Amino acid sequence: MCTVCGCGAGEVMIGRPNGTAQRKSAPTTGWKVASVETAHDDSHEHVEVHTPASEHAGHMHFGHGPAHAHAPGLSQHEMVRIEKDILGKNDRFADANRGWLAGRGIFALNLVSSPGSGKTTLLCKTIEILSSRVAVAVIEGDQQTEFDAERIRATGAPALQINTGKGCHLDAAMVGQALPRLALTDNSLLLIENVGNLVCPSAFDLGEAHKVVILSVTEGEDKPLKYPDMFAAADVMLLNKTDLLPYLRFDADKAVEFALRVNPRLKVFRVSATTGEGFDGWLAWIESGLAAAAGGGENDHKENTLAAGY
């Protein structure tokens, strides 16, 4: 388990723990090596001329071993150029998810925030208003329990719970496993509620159209500066619980200003999931995204390989 954030592996549950759930293999103890084919993405030449630190396309060779040459019985150091993104594997799963969603005209949003910002209440309110016009489904991410999925199902929308165990974020492979199990409708809205965590989910693309960060007015207005990565990764910020502003010393303008310092392109909506205040702008933004997703996709149901590496 990660001593920094409690992140671990081997306890991921997708769906109910009643036999249909699948437990993720534990990569901390049994890492499965990816195919050799992917390792050959970069060109690699074996260079026979052993000039010191000679550099060729995709391969730097240092003939600096004990013998300054390849000699029988003597080992040799070699620099192998790799140039691969550390999160490249997650990004490949995310691309597959994105292709799968696009093939069905589904508009997917990844909702991220600290615990307690009101994500689930906001989802319930959004579904309540939108469900008469468009099909909505939800993927719920939490370390433990099925509570949030149950709250969503109470609205009538289908929901699948992913329990990450000790994991501090959803990753694209988990979402890839969840997608085919949700029986999603073409041209629908998929809301992915990430694990409540304002740090780790920022780095993991799930294949969504946009990350939406939720900041509530019961938190500090300086959160965007304290946790800038998430506000930089998001395209939209919802400033939630605005109905409580009269009772708090929270400077909403300051919070928005701080968020825009981190990400000048951030689109901001001030909302209250309790009263529905400010929802017009948020819902109009979703509707325009839905129209674009439905128009862009040819609903060809491309069967991309979802989470094939699990």
Add this chain to the structure above:
Amino acid sequence: MHEMSLAEGIRGIVEDAAIAQGFTKVNAVVLEVGALSSVEIEALRFCFEVVMKGTVAEGARMEVDPIAGTGWCMPCAKSVAIDQLYDPCPHCGSYQVQATGGTEMRVKALDVQTAPAGV
């Protein structure tokens, strides 16, 4: 933050390369980490050591090539140096700066031990 996941990503890349290129020991893993990326180097170093146990990179050094942060200042319409995502433009003081470089998290190269030839 999620340094354990990142360390596991590095391990996957190293093990793929070991299979593809037939080396059996890694002396050092050279990373490129941008100043604006979400990596805490010391936390990653700790996770790296743990995760590489039992692999070709057990005991390998983790070397980090830092990459400076750069952003595009919209009022100035030029590229400027920034150390944090929320830094203002050093020229005009505006916060209308969009990060453009320094968010990388990459495995750049491996220092590997090749098998003795002809043995």
